[in-house]
Amino acid sequence: MAPRFLQLADVCEILNISSAQAYALVRSGELPAIKIGGRGQWRVEATELEEFIQRKYVETRDLVRSGGDDIFE
Template identity: 40%
Template sequence: MIEPKKHRFLTTEQAAEKLNVSPNQIRALLKTGELRAIQVGGRGMWRIGISDLEDYIAEAYRRTAERIEAGEIMDDGESNAE
């Protein structure tokens, strides 16, 4: 059986689907530089490397763990910073 070809890059819509967020949230992460990507083509379409998305996820886990350790995040997503 032939395996489907794996793509190196994702569109903003594909990245949004993988993170279960809106494409607008992905574009916001791109604008702040929190998520790395490249623009290609004359219309400047964004492409996000799969490894860049995985790096973003790993960094988000690290930051979350730090916030839990510092007592900033409580059970069920409640925040202590209010």
């Protein structure tokens, strides 16, 4: 059974992004997360990560269809 919650390091690995990018996504609210424990470790629910990925697919498809200038940036 897959874990319900992922550490930010797991999110970084799954999305192939840096920890700074993951923290920025969480801080901005773009990727919902919760803080757990006395040290306030961030956790992302696996379903939230999957929904985030699906939103990005929709955004990218819409960008490509619109011929946006930043498609290849």
